[in-house]
Amino acid sequence: MIEATLNTAQPQVDGKARLELCRHHFPLLRQRVNGKPLVYLDNAATSQKPQVVIDTIMRYYMEENSNIHRGVHYLSEKATEAYEGVRATVRQFLNAGDTREIIFVRGTTEAINLVAHSYGRVHVGKDDEVLISAMEHHSNIVPWQIVCEERGARLRVIPMNDAGELLVEEYEKLLTPRTKIVGLAHVSNALGTVNPVKTMVAMAHARGIPVLLDGAQAVPHMRVDVRDLDCDFYAFSGHKVFGPTGIGVLYGRESLLNAMPPYQSGGDMIKWVTFEKTVYNDLPYKFEAGTPSIAGGVGLGAAIEYLTKLDLDAIGLYEHDLLQYATARLSAVPRVRIVGTAREKAAVLSFTVEGIHPHDIGTILDLEGVAIRTGHHCAQPVMQRFGIPATARASFAFYNTKEDVDVLVKSVEKVIEVLG
Amino acid sequence: MAILRDLYQEVILDHNKHPRNFRVMDHCTRSKEGYNPLCGDHYTVYVRLEGGVIADVSFQGAGCAISKASASVMSQVLKGKTVEEANALFDEFRGLVTGRTDTEREAERLGRLAAFSGVSEFPARVKCASLAWHTLKAALEGGEGRDKVTTE
Missing domain, CATH: 3.90.1150.10 (Aspartate Aminotransferase, domain 1)
Known part of the structure; x- marks a missing residue:
């Protein structure tokens, strides 16, 4: 190797x-x-x-493959340790405050769907507004459209100029008491624009509005610090950052995640199940139903370590x-x-x-x-x-x-x- | 370079630059919109039928060289054909672009359509070549319906 x-x-x-x-x-x-x-x-x-990511995935399947968070046997503990170790790596990579704020998902699309459906369904009501930008990827448009349709809310769009830059003064006007959440691309996949997200997050926060950043195109190219950006949610995909497909990350502010209902449900996201009542697991597991992409996670960890060294x-x-x-x-x-x-x-x-x-x-x-x-x-x-x-x-x-x-x-x- | 010239043959380059029958038809019997959501190719095909014979075909819209040239050549070869003959030609064309037709043996019968033989080497472009034909077929079958035809 x-x-x-x-x-x-x-x-x-x-x-x-x-x-x-x-x-x-x-x-x-x-x-x-x-x-x-x-x-x-x-x-x-x-x-x-990179070879190191390919080798790590191969080694995982050859030496550690097992289901996580379940068995008491040696392999299960090894696999759990590897997977949870990646959560710590991701926390450090994004400079998040706590590993409870790092949710593993399939990719950016699933991360945005999680927030749209879990946060959106609780906080977006009739005649409310969800604000996105004119340069969003379909994955940061369609989930919000669906939530808006279901809740009788309206999707508003921050316009851009001919260079492909968001009009920040128009954004200011679009932030109203009806705005329940803002969804923004950190970097546009079609235009390459790096949006002034730190300023835009601060503007929304001045009105008490949370902000989700789609970081799929940013994370491979720049250092991202979610505490410095002060965003409430940050999503990225493993496969765009030299890791495998099928794994991605949602960072969420702990206080918001705690108050959100589960997105998907099943194994691993529970503490106690009876036919009458289920007690959900704590963060981050509340949002991680079912066996995840363990090999994907391990591969993502190798990719992030590689990138960080570079x-x-x-x-x-x-x-x-x-x-x-x-x-x-x-x-x-x-x-x-x-x-x-x-x-x-x-x-x-x-x-x-x-x-x-x-x-x-x-x-x-x-x-x-x-x-x-x-x-x-x-x-x-x-x-x-x-x-x-x-x-x-x-x-x-x-x-x-x-x-x-x-x-x-x-x-x-x-x-x-x-x-x- | 040879494979490139197989795809972009002179006939195709010419029809792309100077599409024939590239116009809206005011008094058409039927029209239909065709759309390829993958690459955004988008055409409207117009037909005027006179007693089961295609008296005129035209098209409007935008798309890649292959799709535009295909619509243009189609509009020429179908004029004067019956609906049955048009359907048979579509089958021939499909065989050609998916590589099921022996183009050398069939060259004479295929005529100008033979220019699209190179498409069979490019699976991703078969839909481009077929879009106008699918749209025409839907127009002939579906009457005045306004639904779009898509390649997906």
């Missing part, structure tokens, strides 16, 4: 060079696609996994540099328009080419070994806002390089050459 050799990276190389060396930790990136070296630029959809601040700087380079190079190609030009951006480059549909761009890039996403990126209202059916989207991780960007740009030029 190959262990990630982070600690042995030469101390004399600077942060940037050290990150470029990490590419070899990702076995999938070594392959060729359509006869060309793979250039993987679809990290906003899912990230690739240093998220160094990753942020490196990716900022890469995004600036990619933006400059791609903007210089005739007929290319960048969609999403906010001042604060992270790792996402959405673009269109005049007269060429993104789907055709995606197919031709694939033949060049370049993997990007084309379509509406589960953010159809964003496409409607910009009056386009779809975009092509290149999204970066720290294992991408300027050479990757060069191949992207050359391939886009080829698209124009072929389709005219």
Whole structure:
């Protein structure tokens, strides 16, 4: 087995060079696609996994696999210890106050559904309002829409400008006594905008309104401190942060979580069951019904430890540099328009080419070994806002390089050459 | 590059740039909207029937090169055909883009449609090529219904 050799990276190389060396930790990136070296630029959809994560999952299944919180036998205790150890790792990663505030879920979508259905059903009533932004992913729109329909409440939307920046002064006006909760993307998956969430949380709190942040696109690219942000809920997915699919995290403020009813029910979320009455378990287990993705959790722990060793601040700087380079190079190609030009951006480059549909761009890039996403990126209202059916989207991780960007740009030029 | 040219053949590039019968039909017998939610391709297909014969076909909308060229070529090949002949051609076309048709042997019969033979190498693009055809078929079968046809 190959262990990630982070600690042995030469101390004399600077942060940037050290990150470029990490590419070899990702076995999938070594392959060729359509006869060309793979250039993987679809990290906003899912990230690739370092060897250390793959090895950890394999080791778990080979040496520790057992159900957790149940048996008194050796393996069950090992598995429980591993899984609960990850909860402590996640707490530290997000700088949450207590492991009781770390709920394991399937991913960001399930985390938002949990809050919408558990918190929303209790606190959102007739004629109340739920406030989200114009750049939300469908997973931070549809759950709220369903709750609003059921409760006779209204979904309001914070508008954005042509650069893809939220209009904070409009947000201020939309915060009313009827607003029961605010749901915001920390980073937009379609535009790359980094929203001023700390300020926006403070504005909502000034009126006693809690805020949920969708951190799916933020956590892989920057240090997130939920106590500094002062948000009430924070959600992210393991698979976008170099961990496995099927595991994600909901951070919730303990006082709010305690007052919320269970979302799903069954085993593990109970203390005592009779046919007449059930006493629910304490946090965080109250929200974790059924056998969870234990291997997923263990893999997520390995991913977070890997990422923490790399240093998220160094990753942020490196990716900022890469995004600036990619933006400059791609903007210089005739007929290319960048969609999403906010001042604060992270790792996402959405673009269109005049007269060429993104789907055709995606197919031709694939033949060049370049993997990007084309379509509406589960953010159809964003496409409607910009009056386009779809975009092509290149999204970066720290294992991408300027050479990757060069191949992207050359391939886009080829698209124009072929389709005219 | 060869496989790229197989997909984006000259006929397709030409019809994408200069789509034929790309217009709203004022006095159509039937029309239908077709939509591919995965990539946002969206077309309306118009048909004018005269005694069981397709007298005119046109379309409007937006989408990728494959879907637009397919709608354009379809509008040309269907003019003057009976509804039965149109359905038979759709079956031929489906066989072609899903790789079930021997294109070399059938080339003469397929005519301009043979330009879409490369699509069979790109499973993700079969829906693009078929969208206008599905929409037309629904228009012919479904009368004046306003429901959209989707590829999903």
